[in-house]
Amino acid sequence: MVGMSVRNLSNHSYMNTIWALPISKAVIDRIRSVSDAIIVCGGPAFSIMPSEILELLGADIGLAGDAGETFAALADRIADGEPSYFDLPGLVYKKNGQIMLNEGYCTSEFAKPPRLEDLDMERYNKAGFGIGILTKLGGFYYPANASETQINESGWRVIRPIDEVVAEVKSMKERFGMKKVFFVDNGFNLPLDHAKSLCSQLIESEVNIRWNTCLAPFNCDAELIGLMKDAGCGLVMMVNRSGNPGDMGSMNEENEALAEVCRMCDEGGLHYNIGKQFGEPGETKESVDNKLDFLRSVNPAVASLRVGVSVMPGTEVAAIAKREGLINDESELVKPTFYIADEVKDWIVDYLQEQVSKDPRWNLS
Structure with missing residues (x-):
């Protein structure tokens, strides 16, 4: 599994506008070319428009909200094969060609420091x-x-x-x-x-x-x-x-x-x-x-x-x-x-x- 945090939609500059999402998509496309790993997107910008961004980037799964702990839970469930991860709050995924967004947001107390x-x-x-x-x-x-x-x-x-x-x-x-x-x-x-x-x-x-x-x-x-x-x-x-x-x-x-x-x-x-x-x-x-x-x-x-x-x-x-x-x-x-x-x-x-x-x-x- 590969996780990608999408920090910004753009640089929010009218004078020198840079759209960030095509850069993220290029990274995902590159990962796809060398790996069959499940690609999971999250982050501040992703959480603003999770359905639209998942569709645009072509990732497999998305997590909306403060998703550190949820990302770990998702990894465990995918590795173990149970229980199903489709009940996780803030989960974004495709089903029958449609983007599905679970109710709620991922939450975190940020109790564990990053590695x-x-x-x-x-x-x-x-x-x-x-x-x-x-x-x-x-x-x-x-x-x-x-x-x-x-x-x-x-x-x-x-x-x-x-x-x-x-x-x-x-x-x-x-x-x-x-x-x-x-x-x-x-x-x-x-x-x-x-x-x-x-x-x-x-x-x-x-x-x-x-x-x-x-x-x-x-x-x-x-x-x-x-x-x-x-x-x-x-x-x-x-x-x-x-x-x-x-x-x-x-x-x-x-x-x-x-x-x-x-x-x-x-x-x-x-x-x-x-x-x-x-x-x-x-x-x-x-x-x-x-x-x-x-x-x-x-x-x-x-x-x-x-x-x-x-x-x-x-x-x-x-x-x-x-x-x-x-x-x-x-x-x-x-x-x-x-x-x-x-x-x-x-x-x-x-x-x-x-x-x-x-x-x-x-x-x-």
Whole structure:
């Protein structure tokens, strides 16, 4: 049996779009040419559109969700011949020429660390960004503003015990000499107390390792920024939705929250990157200039300006794209698809290229 994790549908860049799935299909075709092994696909991107991706890639079986343990159970059942594996949740397979998808998702507590000794860890070390360490995962979404941050631990898909996370960081340094790690967490500061406790334990452990992560642009305070810096954090990445471009009050409110976190980072000596989308539904010349003015008002290490919204199934933007005729069905989103509001579509790329050329810290994608 051969397993393949499909991490991304694409690079989500309008300016230099790379569709990842044909690359995965080429790998599967190559495996088919030399082996009769059962090919199983899973991973974050696969779990977004499991039926469509299994059909496109031509794998034998798919697993949707956090499938580490389920993959092991599948291997055991295939090897033993019993019990049948067709009752596994999140299983995707073909039956009588039709793609079948079992109810539910695979779930995992991520209690067992990956077998990193089987990888070339020296290459990860030299790459400079570090190996990923999971802290927590949301329920396939993260809060988008401060009013949505009150999530208790039962609301998280995975929230690992802090001592486990610290032990894994120590292991990375002791076993592989890792100089840096990346905490896989789209909102490190959510919940705030969890983030502070993790930083405090990293400091107390004296592990002395550098790390980066993603920070939600709200629900933050100066104490956390100081703890992150003292615990070894060198860079945080922040993206905000910019509010509703059609509602300048909403946009300004979310920009003010982001600006406050940027100010805390500046005062605490913590480097940060910022991402902004341009061309989302309701975008106008006024809202574009509002976003640009905001980026000029802060001091990020890098500002990433993204053209358009990379449309994902099940989202509000997907519904708008279908209503406006950009797509006929969400199954088409297996290919890279970008939404750009009609009011800015004809000039937004040239305009942003001109603005980006004025600041070496800005990039356009």
